[in-house]
Amino acid sequence: MDVSLHPAPASPSPASLWAGALDAILRFGETGCPRASRRAADLLERLADNPGTDEALRELCERAARRFDVLPGPPAHGRTPDL
Numbered sequence: 001m002d003v004s005l006h007p008a009p010a011s012p013s014p015a016s017l018w019a020g021a022l023d024a025i026l027r028f029g030e031t032g033c034p035r036a037s038r039r040a041a042d043l044l045e046r047l048a049d050n051p052g053t054d055e056a057l058r059e060l061c062e063r064a065a066r067r068f069d070v071l072p073g074p075p076a077h078g079r080t081p082d083l
Contacts, residue, residue: 024043
């Protein structure tokens with residue numbers, strides 16, 4: 001079977017993953033949106049798993065992904081968080 005007839009599925013380039021991760025991080029910082037936090041964690045994990053990512057950057061991506069993956073959502077509208 002000729003595999004050239006069946007191209008591999010396209011995967012986002014590292015540049016587009018970085019752009020998406022930074023956008024999600026900024027969106028979370030600006031709005032506190034929990035979906036943006038989860039999206040940032042997902043994209044950072046994908047960057048950490050990318051074979052082209054060096055070890056030091058991989059560790060930073062993994063640390064940041066863990067942090068964004070456990071962030072609580074913003075308080076309900078009109079409520080202040082318990083301190």
